[in-house]
Amino acid sequence: ETGVTQSPTHLIKTRGQQVTLRCSSQSGHNTVSWYQQALGQGPQFIFQYYREEENGRGNFPPRFSGLQFPNYSSELNVNALELDDSALYLCASSLAGQGPGYTFGSGTRLTVV
């Protein structure tokens, strides 16, 4: 089991910029989800990808978008960054059909200044 790896671990961006966060899922895990965790809060569901298609989305605007690749890696893209986007972004993967119970990465800490 190789785990879930996220990069970078920390990132500082300026308001209005765009950012791409990356996640490498466990081999065979064809479902990946992204979560935003603001300081002192629980994680909030952004969206989920299954076999490279988005198949669920939380209450986040379209400037949050994603991609999933055949090699089990994925990206979270955020356009027009706002100060409130500062948070820990978590990637989680699972194997569809095995029941939920994600394996989470350690996250990317994004600071927007």
Added chain:
Amino acid sequence: AQSVTQPDIHITVSEGASLELRCNYSYGATPYLFWYVQSPGQGLQLLLKYFSGDTLVQGIKGFEAEFKRSQSSFNLRKPSVHWSDAAEYFCAVGLNQAGTALIFGKGTTLSVSS
């Protein structure tokens, strides 16, 4: 709307004492329930999960949780807390077996005193 409530923001327990962290959920059907633990600056680690069957589930690190449908609760317990258990604990509900979205509570911070 589905929701998860963790009534206790912060709990302090003496090392060796028992622990119970409360979780209440709001969901129309049979929920899939989870407890995760997060150490500072880290991601989330799954402690245990409930899908169906026996309402008392065992997890890692000596934790267990009991699903009580009548009370819409899924409380986490440990008989004897260790200093290394100090962390943030999150209860979550999954909306279906495919795992589409986990709704998390706001978490309970556990401190362990010596």
